Amino acid sequence: MSFALERRLALDHHPRMDHFQYRGGVLHCEELALPELAQRFGTPLYVYSRQTLIDHYRRLSEAWTPVAPWLCFSVKSCSNLHILRIMRECGAAFDVVSGGEMARALEAGADPSRIVFAGVGKSDAEIRDALGAGIGFFNVESEAEMDNLASIAESMGRRAPAALRVNPDVDPKTHVYTTTGKRETKFGVDLERARRVFHDFARRPGLDLCAIHLHIGSPVNTVEPYIQSITKGLGLIEQLRREGFALRAINIGGGYGANYEDHQAPSALDYAAQVVPLLKGADLTVMLEPGRMITANAGILLTRTLYTKQSGDKHFLIVDGSMTELIRPALYGSFHFVWPVQPAGGAVPPQRSASLKMEGGMLVDVVGPVCESSDFLAKERWLPPVIRGDLLCIFTTGAYGFVMASQYNSRPRPAEVLVEGDQVRVIRRRETYDDLVALERAAG
Numbered sequence: 263m264s265f266a267l268e269r270r271l272a273l274d275h276h277p278r279m280d281h282f283q284y285r286g287g288v289l290h291c292e293e294l295a296l297p298e299l300a301q302r303f304g305t306p307l308y309v310y311s312r313q314t315l316i317d318h319y320r321r322l323s324e325a326w327t328p329v330a331p332w333l334c335f336s337v338k339s340c341s342n343l344h345i346l347r348i349m350r351e352c353g354a355a356f357d358v359v360s361g362g363e364m365a366r367a368l369e370a371g372a373d374p375s376r377i378v379f380a381g382v383g384k385s386d387a388e389i390r391d392a393l394g395a396g397i398g399f400f401n402v403e404s405e406a407e408m409d410n411l412a413s414i415a416e417s418m419g420r421r422a423p424a425a426l427r428v429n430p431d432v433d434p435k436t437h438v439y440t441t442t443g444k445r446e447t448k449f450g451v452d453l454e455r456a457r458r459v460f461h462d463f464a465r466r467p468g469l470d471l472c473a474i475h476l477h478i479g480s481p482v483n484t485v486e487p488y489i490q491s492i493t494k495g496l497g498l499i500e501q502l503r504r505e506g507f508a509l510r511a512i513n514i515g516g517g518y519g520a521n522y523e524d525h526q527a528p529s530a531l532d533y534a535a536q537v538v539p540l541l542k543g544a545d546l547t548v549m550l551e552p553g554r555m556i557t558a559n560a561g562i563l564l565t566r567t568l569y570t571k572q573s574g575d576k577h578f579l580i581v582d583g584s585m586t587e588l589i590r591p592a593l594y595g596s597f598h599f600v601w602p603v604q605p606a607g608g609a610v611p612p613q614r615s616a617s618l619k620m621e622g623g624m625l626v627d628v629v630g631p632v633c634e635s636s637d638f639l640a641k642e643r644w645l646p647p648v649i650r651g652d653l654l655c656i657f658t659t660g661a662y663g664f665v666m667a668s669q670y671n672s673r674p675r676p677a678e679v680l681v682e683g684d685q686v687r688v689i690r691r692r693e694t695y696d697d698l699v700a701l702e703r704a705a706g
């Protein structure tokens with residue numbers, strides 16, 4: 263192997279996480295200093311780096327080239343139209359889980375025949391719309407849904423392309439709320455039932471049942487659970503083929519990890535290196551549904567310190583961002599690295615890590631203004647001294663961040679801005695108090 267190639271592979275296994283870097287003691291997004299963005303657009307503010315999105319997409323695409331997969335960007339991870347357009351320009355297909363996500367993907371210019379539609383509870387209207395639009399695949403989660411899909415397609419004189427979601431009973435070793443591939447979850451049908459579903463439904467005139475879908479959880483920070491689930495999936499396909507069914511595709515789902523802390527997740531190449539050999543030569547179209555791996559590190563939440571407070575031995579930073587902008591810590595106990603945008607004494611973080619300790623620093627909980635004890639963004643973190651007015655960056659919030667934002671406590675949702683080099687534009691304006699009541703006023 264040439265030195266250049268070895269070096270490229272080494273870099274790919276420890277790829278640059280993002281384009282949020284400290285320069286001269288100030289955090290920048292690409293070429294722009296974050297204090298200027300806070301000044302211009304206010305806080306709390308979601309800031310995305312276009313180059314980071316593109317880098318992560320390209321790494322995935324290059325790593326999986328040998329099986330030329332459909333990379334179906336998982337819209338649920340970050341559904342802003344402008345982000346979807348970037349994904350489409352990169353060449354992505356799309357993974358949607360609702361009629362609303364399908365509408366977004368189509369508005370972003372997605373080719374409907376490269377959209378896959380998952381979800382345990384698709385309504386009749388959603389199924390009809392998706393059939394009418396000519397989407398690529400329905401990922402079907404139960405016998406009852408398969409029957410309904412077939413009936414609706416038959417009534418429309420259509421043949422619905424369908425993948426059966428199979429639950430391979432594999433433990434992805436992630437949070438119980440985001441575990442989907444174990445037998446006792448609500449998703450998919452187990453391996454024994456899967457065969458029966460093909461026997462019962464594959465010959466219905468309204469169905470082109472030609473694929474299986476696997477998604478075991480998210481994030482899955484080791485490769486082994488994928489190997490187990492894909493091996494079981496391929497075994498099922500082989501058996502079904504022997505029984506006379508024409509299987510053309512396998513969708514191996516999403517869940518690929520992102521670095522919330524340095525070196526926490528395998529790289530795109532790490533996953534591909536072990537999974538591609540299983541799929542190569544299987545004579546199947548391969549589909550993936552990555553979300554977090556592309557978007558998590560492409561976005562940060564910028565928030566300003568409103569007050570500092572001490573209760574007993576505890577120090578709190580009360581900031582203007584909260585669980586209404588970022589619910590992941592409250593919902594899953596998720597870790598997000600937090601650091602001041604202009605740290606006192608120029609103390610840039612040596613690494614992004616949950617166990618970072620700091621001489622001369624303060625041990626704090628970072629909390630928001632919402633009236634819930636679960637309203638926290640970070641707990642027990644060592645930070646350089648922070649005072650009222652200081653900006654904090656909540657890192658790795660591009661995935662499952664803004665998409666889960668709410669207006670609870672009648673808090674208008676924040677703006678989202680997109681940085682490209684030294685340019686920035688608003689891709690969703692900050693909501694106003696008028697926005698909060700507009701639909702109620704319209705009701706008379």
Ligand SMILES: Cc1ncc(COP(=O)(O)O)c(C=O)c1O
Pocket residue numbers: 336339357380477479480481515516517518551552553554555661
């Ligand atoms: C069926 C399915 N596909 C893809 C994803 C995307 O997961 P991730 O963003 O972790 O890649 C999810 C997320 O839960 C999912 O449920």
